[in-house]
Amino acid sequence: MALEAKNIYFRYDRKQPWILEDCSVRVEKGERLAIFAPSGYGKTTLAMLLAGYLEPAKGQILLDEKPLPKRGICPVQLIYQHPEKAINPRWRLKRVLEESGQLREDVLDAFGIERAWLDRFPRELSGGELQRFCVARALMSGAEYIICDEISTMMDVITQAQIWNVVLKEAGKRNMGIIAVTHNKHLAERIATRTIDLSI
Numbered sequence: 692m693a694l695e696a697k698n699i700y701f702r703y704d705r706k707q708p709w710i711l712e713d714c715s716v717r718v719e720k721g722e723r724l725a726i727f728a729p730s731g732y733g734k735t736t737l738a739m740l741l742a743g744y745l746e747p748a749k750g751q752i753l754l755d756e757k758p759l760p761k762r763g764i765c766p767v768q769l770i771y772q773h774p775e776k777a778i779n780p781r782w783r784l785k786r787v788l789e790e791s792g793q794l795r796e797d798v799l800d801a802f803g804i805e806r807a808w809l810d811r812f813p814r815e816l817s818g819g820e821l822q823r824f825c826v827a828r829a830l831m832s833g834a835e836y837i838i839c840d841e842i843s844t845m846m847d848v849i850t851q852a853q854i855w856n857v858v859l860k861e862a863g864k865r866n867m868g869i870i871a872v873t874h875n876k877h878l879a880e881r882i883a884t885r886t887i888d889l890s891i
């Protein structure tokens with residue numbers, strides 16, 4: 692049981708050099724992998740490829756040896772660095788949740804999500820609040836793998852620790868695989884069972 696990028700090549704423009712060249716990454720269920728690299732090395736690009744938002748020019752993205760499903764809620768959920776880009780701005784948060792999985796009161800509570808927020812539009816929450824909502828939504832989707840792309844950069848240190856504690860607890864309970872994209876070596880060491888550096 693694994694999520695895998697197998698010998699993938701990717702570039703945004705055919706006239707440019709490869710951003711990812713013969714890149715392979717594999718994360719097992721229950722494993723927590725931190726992908727570490729300086730800015731511009733293609734971490735977000737790899738995260739988007741692994742979640743099926745982009746297609747590699749060559750190579751494959753495989754979930755349990757098969758391509759990612761094209762329909763339904765994807766078992767690989769990507770949580771972006773910028774939560775405002777991840778949510779339909781015209782939908783109230785309640786509707787966002789209804790579309791993306793099963794509402795779980797315990798998860799809402801664990802992330803300190805006030806029920807009144809669910810009647811609001813995304814722009815009516817702060818960046819940190821909206822990100823907590825996005826993380827909760829990903830956990831409620833029934834995902835088997837979660838890819839966290841710099842998810843906690845807009846939060847203070849205490850909130851950051853709280854969010855990661857909930858994510859790790861829930862992931863452990865459900866034996867989920869986690870990929871955490873980060874610049875932050877300390878965070879990587881704290882949350883991950885394995886770290887890879889794309890710049891090496």
Ligand SMILES: Nc1ncnc2c1ncn2[C@@H]1O[C@H](COP(=O)(O)OP(=O)(O)OP(=O)(O)O)[C@@H](O)[C@H]1O
Nearest residue numbers: 703704710728729730731732733734735736737874
């Ligand atoms: N939509 C796009 N179109 C063209 N080039 C892009 C696009 N998105 C990213 N790039 C380029 O691809 C390269 C890798 O970007 P990416 O965002 O994957 O890096 P990163 O390692 O996540 O960086 P950061 O740590 O700064 O977020 C960069 O040179 C970036 O300018």
